[in-house]
Amino acid sequence: MFRLLSVLVLTLLGTGPLSAQMHNGQKLVEATLVADTTAMVPGKPFRVGLHLQMAPGWHTYWENPGDSGLETTLRLQLPEGFTSGPLVWPLPQRLIEPGDIQVYAYKGETLLTVTIMPPADATGPVEIKARATWLVCEAICIPGSADLTLTLPAEASGAPANTDLFAKFDALLPSSEPPPFETLWTPTPTGWNLGLRGITDARTADFFPYAGETASPGHTAPREVANGNADISIPIDGSPPVRGVVVLENGSRHGWIIESGTGTPAESSAFTPAPPPSDLTKPAASLWSILVFAFIGGFILNLMPCVLPVISLKIFGFMRQAGDSRANILKHGLAFIAGIFVWFLGLAAVIVALKAAGSEVTWAFQFQNPWFNFVIGAVVFVFALNLFGVFEITLPGRAAVSIASAAGHSGVSGSFAHGILATLLATPCTAPFLGAALGFAFTRSPTVIFAVFFAIAAGMGFPYLVLSAQPGWMKHLPKPGPWMERLKQFMGFPLFATLLWLLYVIGQQRGTEAVIWAAATYLCLGFGAWLYGAFLGPVSSPRAKWLASAGIAAALALAIGYFAGNLFAGAAASVPSAKTAANTDGIPWVPFSDAELQKLLAEGRPVFLDFTADWCITCKFNERTAIDTRAVREAFAKLGIVPMKADWTNSNPEITRKLAQFDRVGVPFYLFYAPGRADDPVILPELLTEQIVLRSIGAGKP
Amino acid sequence: MKNLAALTLSLAAGITLAFAEPQVGQPAPAFTLTDSDGNPHNLSDFQGKVVVLEWLNHGCPFVVKHYESGNMQKLQKDYTGKGVVWLSVVSSAPGKQGHMSPEDTNKTKTEKGSAATAILIDEDGTVGKLYNAQVTPEMFIINSDGVLVYAGAIDDRKSTDTADIAGAKNYVAQALDEVLAGKPVSEATSKAYGCSVKY
Numbered sequence: 025m026f027r028l029l030s031v032l033v034l035t036l037l038g039t040g041p042l043s044a045q046m047h048n049g050q051k052l053v054e055a056t057l058v059a060d061t062t063a064m065v066p067g068k069p070f071r072v073g074l075h076l077q078m079a080p081g082w083h084t085y086w087e088n089p090g091d092s093g094l095e096t097t098l099r100l101q102l103p104e105g106f107t108s109g110p111l112v113w114p115l116p117q118r119l120i121e122p123g124d125i126q127v128y129a130y131k132g133e134t135l136l137t138v139t140i141m142p143p144a145d146a147t148g149p150v151e152i153k154a155r156a157t158w159l160v161c162e163a164i165c166i167p168g169s170a171d172l173t174l175t176l177p178a179e180a181s182g183a184p185a186n187t188d189l190f191a192k193f194d195a196l197l198p199s200s201e202p203p204p205f206e207t208l209w210t211p212t213p214t215g216w217n218l219g220l221r222g223i224t225d226a227r228t229a230d231f232f233p234y235a236g237e238t239a240s241p242g243h244t245a246p247r248e249v250a251n252g253n254a255d256i257s258i259p260i261d262g263s264p265p266v267r268g269v270v271v272l273e274n275g276s277r278h279g280w281i282i283e284s285g286t287g288t289p290a291e292s293s294a295f296t297p298a299p300p301p302s303d304l305t306k307p308a309a310s311l312w313s314i315l316v317f318a319f320i321g322g323f324i325l326n327l328m329p330c331v332l333p334v335i336s337l338k339i340f341g342f343m344r345q346a347g348d349s350r351a352n353i354l355k356h357g358l359a360f361i362a363g364i365f366v367w368f369l370g371l372a373a374v375i376v377a378l379k380a381a382g383s384e385v386t387w388a389f390q391f392q393n394p395w396f397n398f399v400i401g402a403v404v405f406v407f408a409l410n411l412f413g414v415f416e417i418t419l420p421g422r423a424a425v426s427i428a429s430a431a432g433h434s435g436v437s438g439s440f441a442h443g444i445l446a447t448l449l450a451t452p453c454t455a456p457f458l459g460a461a462l463g464f465a466f467t468r469s470p471t472v473i474f475a476v477f478f479a480i481a482a483g484m485g486f487p488y489l490v491l492s493a494q495p496g497w498m499k500h501l502p503k504p505g506p507w508m509e510r511l512k513q514f515m516g517f518p519l520f521a522t523l524l525w526l527l528y529v530i531g532q533q534r535g536t537e538a539v540i541w542a543a544a545t546y547l548c549l550g551f552g553a554w555l556y557g558a559f560l561g562p563v564s565s566p567r568a569k570w571l572a573s574a575g576i577a578a579a580l581a582l583a584i585g586y587f588a589g590n591l592f593a594g595a596a597a598s599v600p601s602a603k604t605a606a607n608t609d610g611i612p613w614v615p616f617s618d619a620e621l622q623k624l625l626a627e628g629r630p631v632f633l634d635f636t637a638d639w640c641i642t643c644k645f646n647e648r649t650a651i652d653t654r655a656v657r658e659a660f661a662k663l664g665i666v667p668m669k670a671d672w673t674n675s676n677p678e679i680t681r682k683l684a685q686f687d688r689v690g691v692p693f694y695l696f697y698a699p700g701r702a703d704d705p706v707i708l709p710e711l712l713t714e715q716i717v718l719r720s721i722g723a724g725k726p
Numbered sequence: 727m728k729n730l731a732a733l734t735l736s737l738a739a740g741i742t743l744a745f746a747e748p749q750v751g752q753p754a755p756a757f758t759l760t761d762s763d764g765n766p767h768n769l770s771d772f773q774g775k776v777v778v779l780e781w782l783n784h785g786c787p788f789v790v791k792h793y794e795s796g797n798m799q800k801l802q803k804d805y806t807g808k809g810v811v812w813l814s815v816v817s818s819a820p821g822k823q824g825h826m827s828p829e830d831t832n833k834t835k836t837e838k839g840s841a842a843t844a845i846l847i848d849e850d851g852t853v854g855k856l857y858n859a860q861v862t863p864e865m866f867i868i869n870s871d872g873v874l875v876y877a878g879a880i881d882d883r884k885s886t887d888t889a890d891i892a893g894a895k896n897y898v899a900q901a902l903d904e905v906l907a908g909k910p911v912s913e914a915t916s917k918a919y920g921c922s923v924k925y
Binding site: 091092093094121122123125127157159161163164165166167235239240 | 785786787788819822823851854855860861884885886887917919920921922923924925
């Protein structure tokens with residue numbers, strides 16, 4: 025099947041033999057034993073190295089091979105009295121194979137070294153024998169081995185040998201010294217969060233775990249360093265102690281061996297230099313500022329276009345309540361705020377659960393699910409019909425909660441439901457402040473996620489609390505009257521506009537057919553609602569009631585069973601393609617892929633990268649008003665800027681990863697890679713003007 | 727509105743489940759695959775029997791180790807003789823190492839003297855990914871109640887050297903003996919070693 029040839033060759037330096045592993049006429053691995061000295065000096069330690077040179081595309085493994093593969097071994101046979109230290113491994117690379125199989129390996133060449141201590145009375149020449157075994161893999165794996173011998177004369181002093189080779193790999197040896205940054209180990213439900221703080225001069229941070237005695241950590245991934253900080257999650261059941269190499273990269277790579285504590289919260293590593301109790305001070309301080317941002321962001325959510333319809337409804341509700349007693353108004357306000365809190369904390373719970381399950385979760389992820397849009401569309405539609413007066417709900421025991429009563433009645437439960445609806449519609453709008461808070465939250469522990477969402481909810485609910493507690497401040501509002509019925513009907517139109525937007529998103533996700541089936545479902549729901557309103561009132565005859573109930577049941581069955589369950593479910597998901605991206609506007613967008621981006625940057629092309637989604641109104645607004653304008657189009661063409669669009673309408677892990685590199689979990693997000701600054705793109709604000717875009721790409725007037 | 731929130735939550739819970747890996751002690755994920763003779767097999771067909779899943783790629787040196795030595799065939803023979811169902815699964819994608827036509831699969835099965843109940847062809851890797859099989863050989867044992875009771879390596883000697891088989895502790899034999907004796911599996915997981923599955 026495969027043949028192994030061992031060939032002895034004398035090298036120029038006389039350092040030792042060489043063995044080549046052949047496969048189908050191709051030399052896969054060349055193994056050589058080399059020493060860092062020309063001579064053995066009795067009593068003085070020296071090093072020998074196993075130098076492996078792999079054919080292009082092939083790799084051998086690190087001491088922890090990862091999901092598959094096998095570590096290289098080196099067994100030494102030393103003359104009597106000689107002792108040797110452990111095998112020392114340079115930093116590996118992370119390779120990912122199809123099926124998300126992650127291995128830690130060396131491509132090109134590697135040098136695994138051992139320190140040898142000769143006894144004081146050693147005499148020469150010294151013969152060091154070694155048996156090396158390895159597994160070399162490309163798409164397939166082939167084991168290899170070699171018996172190598174190295175002979176060194178014994179002399180009073182030796183000159184350094186193979187200095188370039190040893191120097192090259194010594195630079196890649198992980199240090200056992202304390203790292204020049206702080207390491208913060210926090211157990212999480214899925215393993216550990218390794219917080220690195222105070223990193224200077226590094227772009228990415230990475231962690232390569234050693235294999236554990238009982239359980240080994242799962243996949244880690246490199247993270248961007250932002251403001252000197254990086255957080256790496258290390259999945260391992262039950263958070264047992266973990267050792268590994270943390271690697272910082274900034275052109276060159278440097279590694280430090282670190283290990284976790286035993287599992288007490290936020291424990292600083294034993295290797296941390298003179299650790300101040302910073303787990304309490306510094307991160308806490310930054311947590312507070314993030315919570316303040318989250319609060320402000322939540323407040324700003326009230327002003328977002330996607331929540332406006334509900335907000336206006338709510339203001340109208342306050343107006344109606346203005347005639348009520350103060351206690352009553354406060355009760356309504358609190359119920360509304362409770363709705364906001366329930367939604368955000370529910371969302372936090374879902375995110376924590378999904379994070380625990382290891383999937384990629386991002387802000388507004390729910391709008392990537394067409395079913396979510398479909399269901400929200402149905403709610404908005406029925407809600408609007410209610411406002412138009414198609415049906416009213418008069419349930420016995422006025423406290424009953426339902427979607428319709430939420431719309432038609434301003435009972436306490438209605439206020440509560442309004443709170444939920446308002447926040448539901450607000451989620452896709454990441455206001456600028458919120459972006460930062462969320463980026464922070466998604467990399468943190470569940471407690472922090474809950475705290476941040478709590479702060480957002482508090483921010484959003486704050487104005488209602490103030491107005492409910494001080495209804496006097498609403499005194500200048502007009503007095504209730506018959507005009508309010510008209511206003512109520514009018515409010516149905518913004519809801520219909522919202523519905524149009526949802527249908528547009530569904531269309532982008534699933535195609536025109538899905539829009540038709542969604543609309544057909546809504547039509548049936550509308551018919552059911554009309555039957556309910558017309559024939560199920562308190563004055564209808566029992567016979568009419570029975571018939572209407574049957575009709576409603578039939579309409580619901582048709583809506584849910586046929587149009588939604590069968591036809592809508594069957595409509596194919598559409599994947600954003602270059603064609604659809606290009607058709608939406610006049611800019612010749614190139615669809616995003618990281619490979620394409622790296623290629624363009626390697627060619628030295630400037631790239632404008634637009635992270636967008638059809639359900640993101642802010643994104644669309646920016647595109648229409650600040651990006652797809654004549655001036656920007658001309659500037660792109662004149663400066664040779666490649667416009668690249670990352671369309672996140674449907675879930676796309678590659679885009680999610682790219683966003684995460686910049687600590688973002690939502691869109692809009694804009695990057696400009698200036699020529700020659702491929703590593704340091706300009707981050708544009710989330711709310712754009714044409715001037716900002718032109719200035720950022722170097723085309724604007726100062 | 728409350729219902730809506732509940733619906734969203736349960737949707738999210740569904741997503742969570744879809745991402746979960748098979749857990750030892752939990753019901754083994756159901757699947758249907760066609761074997762090299764063209765017969766479909768559903769995991770539920772074997773309810774009441776102990777089932778072994780063996781991820782197979784005859785090009786992988788770690789698999790070669792256990793077949794050249796006769797170690798794997800002996801295990802297959804011993805335990806199918808005791809009523810265990812032994813399913814070898816090939817998840818190699820077409821064109822990748824280990825992928826074979828049904829005819830070649832049968833030919834190799836005879837040549838190697840495999841005593842597996844069936845060799846299942848999973849060329850799109852669905853079942854491999856369902857079980858999160860990462861290497862060949864990776865072994866799973868499902869008890870007669872359909873519960874996954876072992877996942878991991880075949881033995882504790884991570885190597886491609888047949889000489890290592892003699893002194894190795896065979897986790898699969900140990901677990902099967904315990905399952906057949908109605909005892910709990912003492913070592914229910916281990917880190918599988920081998921070549922990556924060629925998805």
